[in-house]
Amino acid sequence: MTNQLFESALGMTAPWCVQAVDFDAAQRQPTIAVDFVAGTRFSYAGVAGEHPVHDTQIKRLRHLNFFQHECILEVRVPRVRLPDGSVRLVEPDWVxxxxxxxxxxxxxxxxxxxxxxxxxxxxxxxxxxxxxxxxxxxxxxxxxxxADLSEVTAVAIDETSYRRGHEYLTLVADMQARRVMFVTTGKDASTIERFAAYLGKHGGTSKQIGSVSIDMSPAFIKGVNEHLPDARLNFDKFHVVVHASKALDTVRRQQQKVDPKLKGMRWTLLKDANRLNLAQLTDLGALVSQYTTKRTAQAWLYREQLRGILERKQINVVSAMLHQWCTNVMRSKVEPMKDAA
Structure with missing residues (x-):
């Protein structure tokens, strides 16, 4: 009766059965001996028919706890003799x-x-x-x-540093499934070549990728053009704004030599305005009010204008506004922002 109870608890079905249950009080550990019905023949993957048992091995398996006690299964696992004379181990499907x-x-x-x-x-x-x-x-x-990658058509590619920033990983994400599907070391063009090869091993081809979202890394651009030939390049708007933010910080560093007040404003200028506290907003407002004379203020306004443009959805409107934004920046005296434009 006890053995049948444990068979039910374990979800065990023929030909497997519980032969004995032992409880070590000192170790507070139940051990359940599992066997198979004598005379049972077993199938083996890739070989037709059912095959006789040649001998057995005892395997100890950690199972889910019974109440608060760690439970061990001692399973007599068969080795079967195949028609070609070889002997193979057959494990239960719950191993x-x-x-x-x-x-x-x-x-x-x-x-x-x-x-x-x-x-x-x-x-x-x-x-x-x-x-x-x-x-x-x-x-x-x-x-x-x-992994089956035969349906993947749009991917996003980015790099990240690890091990204190001394080494890099390139990650490729499936844009539809919103999950990472490939990771490799480095951040050069060869990482895209490795991804294209990985696609080929998992049911896909490099030609099925129609859209790739990346930053403006020359290495990634080169890799996509060479190894994902039918993909349309999309520059993520976050990475576009990063260039403007770097230009803004360059202007601040240049201007703080003559305006020491700018030394403590780095994060006030780089953060989103809705993440600033009252004191930071006050400082930012005072600076921006002087945009006609302060190039740092002009650079901040240009960055915010760019961010606003890229939030729009109508392609023709964005195109026209970007063209006008670039024209305005190129006519200004904010040199680092001209590089971003």
């Missing part, structure tokens, strides 16, 4: 992807890591950080191997 765990235990870990850091999950399930990381890495590898 996990990483040695030493059941599928349900790995599912628990994967669920927890979506909400908690690895270290916290490791403490919660009484595993080492490395074992938790290994479980997650295994499922990431499986997901990547099974």
């Amino acid at each position: 996990g992807q990483l040695s030493g765990f059941t599928l349900l235990f790995e599912a628990l870990v994967l669920m927890l890591v979506q909400q908690m850091p690895f270290a916290a999950v490791a403490r919660a399930v009484n595993l080492s950080w490395h074992r938790v990381h290994a479980i997650c890495s295994r499922y990431v590898e499986l997901a990547l191997a099974a």
Whole structure:
């Protein structure tokens, strides 16, 4: 009766059955012996028919806790003899992807890591950080191997620094699915070549990509033109405004040599106005009111005008306004902003 109860709790079906249940009071750990019905023949992936058992191995698997106790399954796993004479291990479908765990235990870990850091999950399930990381890495590898990219047509590409900024990663995201689908080291044109090769390995081709959103990196532009030949280049408006912000900061640094008040205004000028406190807004208002004589104020206004233009949706209106904005900037004496224009 006890064995049948545990079979039901484990969701175990024929030919698998619970042979015995032992509880170590000192370790506070139940161990459940799992076996298969004598005389059972097993199928093996890729080989037709069902095959006789040659011998068995005992595997210890960590399962979900029973009440507050860690539960171990000791499973007698068969090795079957195939028609060609070779012997192969046949594992139950409830064995996990990483040695030493059941599928349900790995599912628990994967669920927890979506909400908690690895270290916290490791403490919660009484595993080492490395074992938790290994479980997650295994499922990431499986997901990547099974990825179907045949329907991807629009991507966004950007780089980010890691390891204290000394090295770079390039990330490619699927714009429709809104998820990262490829990561590689570096930030040069070869990263786009690697992405095109990755597409080919996962059901896609470089010619299916019709739109690429990037910053104005010459390396990315070169890589897209060479390796994604049918893609239309889109420069993300955030990256366009970044150029204007850099020009604004350059003007501020130049002007603070003759106007020391500008030294403490860097973040006041670079932040969005709706994120400034009252004191910062007051300082900004005082500066902007002098736009006719202060080039830093002029640069800030140009940056805000550009941001406003890029928020519009009508292509013909944006095109005309950008043309006028560039004309106005080029006629001004704000040299760094001319470079941005």
